[in-house]
Amino acid sequence: METFDVIIIGAGAAGMMCAIEAGKRGRSVLVLDHAKAAGEKIRISGGGRCNFTNINTNPQNFLTANPGFQISALRRFRPRDFIALVDRHHIAWHEKTLGQLFCDDSARQIIDMLLQEMAEVGADLRLETAVDRIDRTETGFSLSAGGRQIGCASLVVATGGKSIPKMGATGFGYEVAAQFGVPVIATRPALVPLTFEIGLLERLKPLAGVGLDARIAHGKTRFSEAMLFTHRGLSGPAVLQISSYWREGDEIALDMAPGTDVYAELRAARAENGRQSVVTALARHVPKRLAQLLVDQSGFVGNLADASDKVLRPLADAVNAWRVKPVGSEGYRTAEVTLGGVDTTALDSRTLQVKAVPGLYFIGEVVDVTGWLGGYNFQWAWASGWSAGQSV
Structure with missing residues (x-):
């Protein structure tokens, strides 16, 4: 031997x-x-x-x-x-x-x-x-x-x-x-993309391939890095980081315009140039496809001047304080x-x-x-x- x-x-x-x-x-x-x-x-x-x-x-x-x-x-x-x-x-x-x-x-x-x-x-x-x-x-x-x-x-x-x-x-x-x-x-x-349920995926389908910088939180744990919308959910460094802390049934909170008070920016844009579209104003802070999706899903039609604070607040929250509950991860295949x-x-x-x-x-x-x-x-x-x- x-x-x-x-x-x-x-x-x-x-x-x-x-x-x-x-x-x-x-x-x-x-x-x-x-x-x-x-x-x-x-x-x-x-x-x-x-x-x-x-x-x-x-x-x-x-x-x-x-x-x-x-x-x-x-x-x-x-x-x-x-x-x-x-x-x-x-x-x-x-x-x-x-x-x-x-x-x-x-x-x-x-x-x-x-x-x-x-x-x-x-x-x-x-x-x-x-x-x-x-x-x-x-x-x-x-x-x-x-x-x-x-x-x-x-x-x-x-x-x-x-x-x-x-x-x-x-x-x-x-x-x-x-x-x-x-x-x-x-x-x-761990360090794995997170996935969404079919209904949410269908609503977010236009965003597949859109990337942006984000701050992602799970409880007191936060990471600020790039994020990517995919056909299955979310990926990118920030998402991979938080995946190690996330557990099934938990929510994660995302700020997709970190460092920017989107509500205050939209109100200022309305006062400065109310004739522009809400999408145009929002797209100064997030990718245009995301801005378009958020406005479309809000049901609002009209220029920025027509958008009340009650319209702008939910749009801003959808950017600065989006809370979402993944249903799983892509597993060991990509972890x-x-x-x-x-x-x-x-x-x-x-x-x-x-x-x-x-x-x-x-x-x-x-x-x-x-x-x-x-x-x-x-x-x-x-x-x-x-x-x-x-x-x-």
Whole structure:
């Protein structure tokens, strides 16, 4: 039977980072993945340019049922540490918005960088190799994978979540957790477009493809970014952000002209030039198709001078304070990440090792730590992989 100091299941961001760090410490490392290529979610991220971190990363940018768990790893391996690695490989990058860093060229550069780092420390990568069985042994673990029996002292589960099944995502990591008695927080799609019921979709049909800047709120949580009307509901960065907090049956509140008191602006426009249409006045603050739809659905006919405050107030509220109740999301098919996962109360926050099962680690997306949109989830992958790599 082949033996290694460390076997890592999953050749994604967290798994490769862990392999690099373990290899630097002189450990013999084997990385297994059922996919045909390593780092597939890295490859498609950021529109193919990989939003590899966010310089504004802090623990408040993450959701978890155990607040504070993520602090240790994020403080031990910071965005500047990954940027230094990128710079050493002469990968050009730029800051887009809100601290988001992207490759100037291709996400493939990040994958190649990680593979090169793994090769330099002697980590063995075996793709298209599914793990069929895992057993606990006196010296660690025994795995049946690719028709072989392989042993290790430390086993790291870096299999990701359920999001984007077409990229090979599965719930395998949660099955491993269950096998070893590690609790799992219920999972759900996160950073995902939200959907509306058929009647509302029919009414909003003319807006499909319309984008605008918006402030979206769920309770006390608010995000101000771009929003997009789709044939199924709402998408865009602001919507993806709030989706991680939204639950079925909840409303979200949208201000589609943030920073503008649309009611006051319409009244001022009426006093200044009452002969213009309400649509023209409203379209100064929102896309014209949205302005036209709101006026049409209000039933008002006439110029701005004919519009009383009782007409203008509902129109303004429909822009500044639209409350809507999505019926669902587009699910794991398009979700960027999975919310929930391996319960962090069962893990050591410094090493990501299972407290009750020495030698067993869970890192990356499979763990119940979910970041905001904008490079935060990659930073968690790097940080959790790095932290486990110092211990395995």
